[in-house]
Amino acid sequence: DADVTQTPRNRITKTGKRIMLECSQTKGHDRMYWYRQDPGLGLRLIYYSFDVKDINKGEISDGYSVSRQAQAKFSLSLESAIPNQTALYFCATSEDRRPYEQYFGPGTRLTVT
Amino acid sequence: AQKVTQAQTEISVVEKEDVTLDCVYETRDTTYYLFWYKQPPSGELVFLIRRNSFDEQNEISGRYSWNFQKSTSSFNFTITASQVVDSAVYFCALSEIRAGGTSYGKLTFGQGTILTVHP
Numbered sequence: 001d002a003d004v005t006q007t008p009r010n011r012i013t014k015t016g017k018r019i020m021l022e023c024s025q026t027k028g029h030d031r032m033y034w035y036r037q038d039p040g041l042g043l044r045l046i047y048y049s050f051d052v053k054d055i056n057k058g059e060i061s062d063g064y065s066v067s068r069q070a071q072a073k074f075s076l077s078l079e080s081a082i083p084n085q086t087a088l089y090f091c092a093t094s095e096d097r098r099p100y101e102q103y104f105g106p107g108t109r110l111t112v113t
Numbered sequence: 114a115q116k117v118t119q120a121q122t123e124i125s126v127v128e129k130e131d132v133t134l135d136c137v138y139e140t141r142d143t144t145y146y147l148f149w150y151k152q153p154p155s156g157e158l159v160f161l162i163r164r165n166s167f168d169e170q171n172e173i174s175g176r177y178s179w180n181f182q183k184s185t186s187s188f189n190f191t192i193t194a195s196q197v198v199d200s201a202v203y204f205c206a207l208s209e210i211r212a213g214g215t216s217y218g219k220l221t222f223g224q225g226t227i228l229t230v231h232p
Contacts, residue, residue: 035220040122042204042222058219090158100146100208102220104158 003027004105006091012111013081021076021108023091029103030096032074034058034066037088037107046089049074050096081112115140117207119223126195127231134190134226136205142166144210147181147188148220152202164188166210195230202227 004025013019023032030051035043035058045058047066055068063085067075078085088109092102116139126132138147149161162172164181172179176193192199205223 033219035222040224042117042119042224043206043220044222045219048219088156100148100163100210100220107156107158109156 004091004093004103006089006105006108008108009106010109012113014113015082017081019078019081019110021089021091021110023074023076023105025072025091025093025103025105027093027103028071029093030071031094031099032068033092033094033102034064034074034076035090035092036060036085037090043090046076078110078112081110083112086110086112115142115145115207115209115221117205117221117223119203119205119226121226122224123227123229125229125231128197129194130230131191131193132195132228132230134192134203134205134228136188136190136223138186138188138205138207140186140207140209142209146208146210148204148206148208149179149188149190150204150206152204152225154201158204161190192228195228197230197232200228200230 007022033048034046037043044060046064047058049055049068052068065077088107090107091105094102118137145166147164151159151161169181178191180189202225204225206220208220
């Protein structure tokens with residue numbers, strides 16, 4: 001089984017809908033991250049969490065919120081989806097002592113119509 | 114602020130050609146990590162290499178080689194004798210190193226280079 005899983009893998013939703021993307025990990029890592037990938041822009045950090053009680057905004061957090069329900073689970077929510085949030089979303093995890101060594105999930109392709 | 118630039122948006126080569134992917138970075142940090150990731154058509158991100166800014170020694174792994182030049186802030190990636198399976202998007206990334214070798218772990222990615230290798 002994969003160490004970092006994301007659900008759903010693909011999602012099409014309409015403008016204004018609330019949507020949640022989920023990430024689970026079995027690696028026992030404390031740190032978790034959410035990135036979005038857009039063509040020509042690479043991956044950009046949305047939110048990151050050092051542990052259950054420590055959540056921080058990344059460079060593009062507007063329009064997103066997160067929840068760290070447990071060490072193993074980190075969810076990303078779009079409260080009111082808009083078309084320019086159409087992107088590929090990646091979750092990643094890392095150990096505290098090696099935060100640069102990030103393990104990525106398979107990605108969630110989100111389309112907002 | 115950190116910045117990573119991959120000026121080549123797309124590269125197209127014929128199988129067995131050598132190809133170099135350029136990466137230039139900007140950072141105020143004196144110590145940092147540099148990375149290359151591969152994203153095949155299936156979409157997942159595959160880690161290729163991590164380089165510490167202390168170590169400017171070039172590295173070779175099979176058909177892959179990396180040239181790190183701190184003086185020009187570049188970390189270029191060369192694929193020798195390219196193959197169709199090398200077709201993918203390649204990302205260069207940067208992460209700072211803080212005191213004690215720790216890091217916040219925030220990766221700054223370049224825009225990516227789409228490599229297409231034709232048979």
